[in-house]
Amino acid sequence: MKKIIPWLMLAITIAVAVIRAQPPQTQPLPENLLVVRSDSLKAFVGARALFPLRGGIKGETWSIEDVLATGSRSPVGEHAPRIQIVQTDLAPKTNSPALVLRWQEGERFGTACLTQTTGLLTSPSTRFTPGLIAATDIAATMEGKPFGAGRPATLVSGNLAELKLRQATWERKAELLRFLVVAPWLFSLALLFSAWRGKSLGNPNIFGGIALVLWADLLLGSPLLERLPFSYSVTEAARFYGIGNDAAGLFIGCALAAGFEAPTLLAVALAIGAPSLGANNGCFLAALVGIAAQKVGKLPVKKRLLASLAALLGIGLLFLGLARWDVSRGAGAQTHLGQAISGERTGSLMLIGRKLAMNGHLLVSSPWSLLLLTSGILLARRRAGGDLITGGAALALNDSGVLAAATLLFPLAAQKTQSPPAQSGAGG
Structure with a gap:
């Protein structure tokens, strides 16, 4: 029996790896999204996700705005393509869904809200963790294709209560890391x-x-x-x-x-x-x-x-x-x-x-x-x-x-x- 167990563990590992190899069913986001920054999300209702505000590498003056605009966590050339994020405190004047971003210095996470939708946002960058995208995914989401290190966000089922529970877990882990x-x-x-x-x-x-x-x-x-x-x-x-x-x-x-x-x-x-x-x-x-x-x-x-x-x-x-x-x-x-x-x-x-x-x-x-x-x-x-x-x-x-x-x-x-x-x- 003892000789069978090691081979059984190997077989189970292979089986689970194969079963979990395919990504979950997700819904692509609309094309030509307007990306908007707002200091408050109270006026916006829609599918949400968090994105970490830690950008760049230690010792570099590389702001979160640069990360969002270029899809890169490291500085790129001055002629590298960038997306434009509109600054507004009002709901976008459009009948189409918009991706509204909120971030504030000193916080661990920013928030993205896709208006006129329900559920949670996710992306391949986070292995489709519901309610979590990378900051580099913002540019790719606006472009509708991979951009820099980012990949377009997608939509999955979920609600805000689930997202808050996950955020609490991530915040506690961050505290313990100290x-x-x-x-x-x-x-x-x-x-x-x-x-x-x-x-x-x-x-x-x-x-x-x-x-x-x-x-x-x-x-x-x-x-x-x-x-x-x-x-x-x-x-x-x-x-x-x-x-x-x-x-x-x-x-x-x-x-x-x-x-x-x-x-x-x-x-x-x-x-x-x-x-x-x-x-x-x-x-x-x-x-x-x-x-x-x-x-x-x-x-x-x-x-x-x-x-x-x-x-x-x-x-x-x-x-x-x-x-x-x-x-x-x-x-x-x-x-x-x-x-x-x-x-x-x-x-x-x-x-x-x-x-x-x-x-x-x-x-x-x-x-x-x-x-x-x-x-x-x-x-x-x-x-x-x-x-x-x-x-x-x-x-x-x-x-x-x-x-x-x-x-x-x-x-x-x-x-x-x-x-x-x-x-x-x-x-x-």
Whole structure:
């Protein structure tokens, strides 16, 4: 029976990913919409959505008005196309629906209201979360086609009460995020104390339980991750769905520390990377690297080079297969990976540059670098080469790779603090 369970988990993961691959039924918005800004929405009735007001990247003077007008979160050339948002405090003098926007400095969300309609607005950018669109979607909605990084909003059923409940959840999560910066300091101190005492911080059962909870949560649509103060944050506008780098790193690290068998580890990787589940491409690759490193490290030294080359080929084929699957789902459901491959997403070099800049900034400023360094040193002392390679992949393959690598290496280091150093040449 125990041999069947890992394969059953893999089969369930694939089945759920396929079932949830197609987007929900939505209604397109009218063409040639008038986009209006108003300081009050009391005079307007219609379908609504929230959009995060966090725009641009740290250190740039890039206002929310620029984001809305260009469909980009990073500065574009002065001759780049922009849409015009009309400023008014009165209802638009038109018999056609209008998209009315309200935002105010100091608030976390702006509000969009499509007049003469009912329901909630959503978009592919937020994986069709009812009542949520990206600020970059405003320009695309006005144009009726992808514009910058945005995609046109669509209409789904729902009401204002549901939207207020979701907003309360997102606001609470944003408040809890303030306390998350303490975690890497506490974890680092715990690791050092554990290493000093020669006792492990956890065992395979604890790490396995954490991994199984995260696996089940992703398959159920992330109801837990939506409320926890890590993974994606709607208010930050960096990720609206799936699994963020910090939670994905923890997921991988716990699965490896638990000693899961290969089919279970593949289920973990697929839950992280499938576009309809975790949609985290960098951590999907890091998970595959972790599986390969675990298996290759157990082979005799003479066989490792050939096995490593075969593993790299296998990882490439699996990633290509995932990418082609994303492309096949159509432009309305594709993640950023599918858009980049199909040519729907422009500015790929700018996006890569932003990601590299963010990683560099986090390496020198984030407290998670302390946990990354602490875990890395402890694992290096145990000569856990495979674990360090996996952490390096998580660091290199993600924009906030510092978080992914730190949370990935933490459970591995926590488990091995009581282990004697491995013999020279051991794969870890």
